[in-house]
Amino acid sequence: MLVYKFGGASIKDASAIKEMVKIVNQCDDNLIIVVSAMGKTTNRLENIARLWFNGKDIETPLNELIDYHQNIISDLFEQNVPDNLNSIYESLWEKLRSTPSLDFNYEYDQIVSIGELLSTKIIASYFNILNTKAHYIDIREVIRTDRNFKQAGVIWNLTKRFALERFTFENYKIYLTQGFIAASTNNQTTTLGREGSDYSAALLASACNAKKLVVWKDVPGIMNADPAWMSDAQKIDALSYQEAIELTYYGAKVIHPKTIKPLQERGIPLIVNSFIEPQKKGSFIGNVDDSKSTLPVYIRKQNQVLISIRPKTPEFLAETDISHIFKLLSDMHISVQLAQMSAASFTICIDQIEYMFDPFIAELQEHYHVKFNDNAEIITIRNYNNESLGKVLKNNDVLIEQKTRKTAQIVRFMEN
Structure with a gap:
């Protein structure tokens, strides 16, 4: 069958x-x-x-x-x-x-x-x-x-x-x-x-x-x-x-x-x-073994927004703050494409869907200082190398970049 x-x-x-x-x-x-x-x-x-x-x-x-x-x-x-x-x-x-x-x-x-x-x-x-x-x-x-x-x-x-x-x-x-x-x-x-x-x-x-x-x-x-x-x-x-x-x-x-x-x-x-x-x-x-594959795979998601969140007072971002932010994301059915944390700020990349995005930003601003860059896109490269990175980074304003052993993610302004 x-x-x-x-x-x-x-x-x-x-x-x-x-x-x-x-x-x-x-x-x-x-x-x-x-x-x-x-x-x-x-x-x-x-x-x-x-x-x-x-x-x-x-x-x-x-x-x-x-x-x-x-x-x-x-x-x-x-x-x-x-x-x-x-x-x-x-x-x-x-x-x-x-x-x-x-x-x-x-x-x-x-x-x-x-x-x-x-x-x-x-x-x-x-x-x-x-x-x-x-x-x-x-x-x-x-x-x-x-x-x-x-x-x-x-x-x-x-x-x-x-x-x-x-x-x-x-x-x-x-x-x-x-x-x-x-x-x-x-x-x-x-x-x-x-x-x-x-x-x-x-x-x-x-x-x-x-x-x-x-x-x-x-x-x-x-x-x-x-x-x-x-x-x-x-x-x-x-x-x-x-x-x-x-x-x-x-x-x-x-x-x-x-x-x-x-x-x-x-x-x-x-x-x-x-x-x-x-x-x-x-x-x-x-059931195939592709662990040695070297072919770069490019995944492009457009209409993204990069959001930076920090406390309203000069202090560290607490675990309770992170928990609160993720609960908001879950309650509003918003998926996170990328996340990066420092001592005093938390940055996420999400889909820019207007009827979800506007209420989410409004709720965040009740509790935190919020800055965001819209009109962005996120590029993920599996099996990245210098050549594949060069294709994506060339002539573009990069907002954030992350790398692991096999995966690179770049958030940049969308191409015209």
Whole structure:
């Protein structure tokens, strides 16, 4: 049994979905297909959720979202649109006609999750007219979580039990389901964090003891840098589980950070393949020895802010201060990309997300002197050497630099 995961780029339009069907039809094994929302739908729904929650007008972005999906439906089905697709927006309309609660994270999950429901219903209907027998499963009946909305924690024993009960392969060879979304034990929709579809696929692979998980992307495999940033980027043929964890921790976008652990525990390999050139060999993650690898790997995260914090009185920064700062970060679901401490100051680099950043700075300023540099980016280099450092440090204003044996991190102002 295999698990295939198709990301948003691999189902972004009708032609991409048709290529996806070809890939599925070439698989002779029992198969679970996990799909994301189409294209940039999650970004669109995030924007709609924020506008709606703040009482702003949502008509234009909502119409753009619906038009995008309707165009895909029209291209796929032409004049033979199945009746069930005429009502796929009802749950979204119903939600947006209601009054928001006071909990934005809860409301976020109820709205943003609709992207995956739309994509799977459209694809399931397309499979049906092609007589590709893929049985639709609502993943919220399988993956169960706590109620930590936007970053829900998986309840593994329930998830494994429900996965084995639903994905039996007794009557069906192919199952189609969603990534990213799940449900709490009281049946409230939750999400697993941005780009969480990889994690969903890994959970199902582990629960059902798949032979491998294949993630289909719009890149040849795992690259040692973003090709849009570095034109000489190279494909990494093989990575150990541990090195993959390191890269995802520092922000590599190809794989979700939580994806590796459930696969590693079962010894299930992860393959990253190109849906554009599916016949070509991608990247392999598994039990390999890459401890002697010397190929530098560059990870670039933009839209960062570097924050320096010190006491309001001339004294050392106490452990209680550090504890307080990290509690604020945890309560506001803010991830730290880099931290550096001196006797009287504490410096952190975080994502500059406006609706999180502004309240965080305001709360810090109640207790500390705070200075920050925005419009920054953080570059992480694994297996760094002088040449790789020179690429990053050349002609840029460096705000902070850290090095360990294998990893260098540089915070600098963003390039224009």
